[in-house]
Amino acid sequence: xxxxxxxxxxxxxxxxxxxxxxxxxxxxxxxxxxxxxxxxxxxxxxxxxxxxxxxxxxxxxxxxxxxxxxxxxxxxxxxxxxxxxxxxxxxxxxxxxxxxxxxxxxxxxxxxxxxxxxxxxxxxxxxxxxxxxxxxxxxxxxxxxxxxxxxxxxxxxxxxxxxxxxxxxxxxxxxxxxxxxxxxxxxxxxxxxxxxxxxxxxxxxxxxxxxxxxxxxxxxxxxxxxxxxxxxxxxxxxxxxxxxxxxxxxxxxxxxxxxxxxxxxxxxxxxxxxxxxxxxxxxxxxxxxxxxxxxxxxxxxxxxxxxxxxxxxxxxxxxxxxxxxxxxxxxxxxxxxxxxxxxxxxxxxxxxxxxxxxx
Amino acid sequence: xxxxxxxxxxxxxxxxxxxxxxxxxxxxxxxxxxxxxxxxxxxxxxxxxxxxxxxxxxxxxxxxxxxxxxxxxxxxxxxxxxxxxxxxxxxxxxxxxxxxxxxxxxxxxxxxxxxxxxxxxxxxxxxxxxxxxxxxxxxxxxxxxxxxxxxxxxxxxxxxxxxxxxxxxxxxxxxxxxxxxxxxxxxxxxxxxxxxxxxxxxxxxxxxxxxxxxxxxxxxxxxxxxxxxxxxxxxxxxxxxxxxxxxxxxxxxxxxxxxxxxxxx
Numbered sequence: 001x002x003x004x005x006x007x008x009x010x011x012x013x014x015x016x017x018x019x020x021x022x023x024x025x026x027x028x029x030x031x032x033x034x035x036x037x038x039x040x041x042x043x044x045x046x047x048x049x050x051x052x053x054x055x056x057x058x059x060x061x062x063x064x065x066x067x068x069x070x071x072x073x074x075x076x077x078x079x080x081x082x083x084x085x086x087x088x089x090x091x092x093x094x095x096x097x098x099x100x101x102x103x104x105x106x107x108x109x110x111x112x113x114x115x116x117x118x119x120x121x122x123x124x125x126x127x128x129x130x131x132x133x134x135x136x137x138x139x140x141x142x143x144x145x146x147x148x149x150x151x152x153x154x155x156x157x158x159x160x161x162x163x164x165x166x167x168x169x170x171x172x173x174x175x176x177x178x179x180x181x182x183x184x185x186x187x188x189x190x191x192x193x194x195x196x197x198x199x200x201x202x203x204x205x206x207x208x209x210x211x212x213x214x215x216x217x218x219x220x221x222x223x224x225x226x227x228x229x230x231x232x233x234x235x236x237x238x239x240x241x242x243x244x245x246x247x248x249x250x251x252x253x254x255x256x257x258x259x260x261x262x263x264x265x266x267x268x269x270x271x272x273x274x275x276x277x278x279x280x281x282x283x284x285x286x287x288x289x290x291x292x293x294x295x296x297x298x299x300x301x302x303x304x305x306x307x308x309x310x311x312x313x314x315x316x317x318x319x320x321x322x323x324x325x326x327x328x329x330x331x332x333x334x335x336x337x338x339x340x341x342x343x344x345x346x347x348x349x350x351x352x353x354x355x356x357x358x359x
Numbered sequence: 360x361x362x363x364x365x366x367x368x369x370x371x372x373x374x375x376x377x378x379x380x381x382x383x384x385x386x387x388x389x390x391x392x393x394x395x396x397x398x399x400x401x402x403x404x405x406x407x408x409x410x411x412x413x414x415x416x417x418x419x420x421x422x423x424x425x426x427x428x429x430x431x432x433x434x435x436x437x438x439x440x441x442x443x444x445x446x447x448x449x450x451x452x453x454x455x456x457x458x459x460x461x462x463x464x465x466x467x468x469x470x471x472x473x474x475x476x477x478x479x480x481x482x483x484x485x486x487x488x489x490x491x492x493x494x495x496x497x498x499x500x501x502x503x504x505x506x507x508x509x510x511x512x513x514x515x516x517x518x519x520x521x522x523x524x525x526x527x528x529x530x531x532x533x534x535x536x537x538x539x540x541x542x543x544x545x546x547x548x549x550x551x552x553x554x555x556x557x558x559x560x561x562x563x564x565x566x567x568x569x570x571x572x573x574x575x576x577x578x579x580x581x582x583x584x585x586x587x588x589x590x591x592x593x594x595x596x597x598x599x600x601x602x603x604x605x606x607x608x609x610x611x612x613x614x615x616x617x618x619x620x621x622x623x624x
Binding site: 016017018236238239240242243245249250252253254255256257299300301303 | 467
């Protein structure tokens, strides 16, 4: 055998494979950090950045500094802004990674994380919770996310069963069509309930638009375990997704078990999307535009797109939320409106480039 | 028809009475083929005669019955990963993903050898670069596969198959999309790799002239069965082509080279 004859020429001109370098990670972390910082400093109540810095430093173990903040101001930082920022980071990261993963599995750059019924299922769950009055009175924030999460899980579950992703030889097209059918069914039921309980319309509507309102750290704590599990799986599968990009049959001929990868990634991405939707409603377009923007910069390799989407998605949603709560301060715009306002034109732009054959 | 004796059967690729059913229809019907190690068997036959199905069955991409062994090892029982380290296939119409660089695409051939995270090591990358250099592709390795011309793209796909370090290379009509010059270039390249590395090749061919010039032996497939097997000059005759392809041709022989010339009635 005569493999591996290597000259200096190869090393210089051989092309560099897609790799998550320290440089890329540093840039992504910086973007994330600056977005979070801006969001922490700006708000309807103005608090001096240096005082916020001292206040946070004060909470480090073994450090005691007087930040000079009043009790109310400290509470705004710890119980209002920080949990909301962390929730924004989580939801944005989850939606973007889930979108990137779905796009990898379906080999379609316009696939979004609500594709297989997550949105319709959550919508129905939320509507039932609101209509049945489970969200009124005490603990009103408890029933809604749980109902939305269960709704998502049921809808995706039915899609996977009907679409046969559990079996071996189904195509992703069957799965997509099953997703469309299941979503229509769930939306129909939701509309029926809304018709009967018209008093709920307003509340359901505001939920559908998406929002990042928090009651302390409850929402963050609630979705954190699902976020960790789903993101870990999707990150681990990013190399396999690159193999799957050549189609399931060729992937099999390269030694991959495509149905196993498909099954795991869809389950993880749906879990991620369902967790995000449960606490934030239907925030549109994050799952499409973030992976796309990442792809435009670093290329299509999922080795890069999946991890970088996590960072950029988190940063993007925190910044969007900053706009949503400051543009008409003290009133708040629904965050879904802001993401759609930027997302829809971007989507059209991508669609146009795509039809030109560039992507 | 018994095409080989059992004594040599352990040395090469041995397909014994293999059958493939697609949608209830038998497309490959009890075919037995033997290819000696390092040889190149060309399978010819009209459209729908089952050429592709035989290749896909060997690669484990369709369900098949019968015996598949290579150097005495049972290919059928191998998990996909192990099989992919022995067999690589150049599909008739490969899926070329957008925005993927040549080096990344070619590195996909290392998949059966990578660990859990599918991260290629420096050795994998060096191997890919060395194959790219052999195939005269090193200068384009940072370009996207989708923006290459037909001939270059086919070389890239063959590079991926070679980076897989196969013992058996399956080619499914590898020259269909190419012009005459690129057809010869690609087949010469494959033949050179076969001689240098001792790869066993099984290929489906549409073009009978090319099939006869590059294969070391030939099988004629008709309706899922082997109709003839042996040297190209024995199989490709005016009469056979008329009976089986319904084609009117004249055959020219120049030494051991055969040319098939279509004739208008």
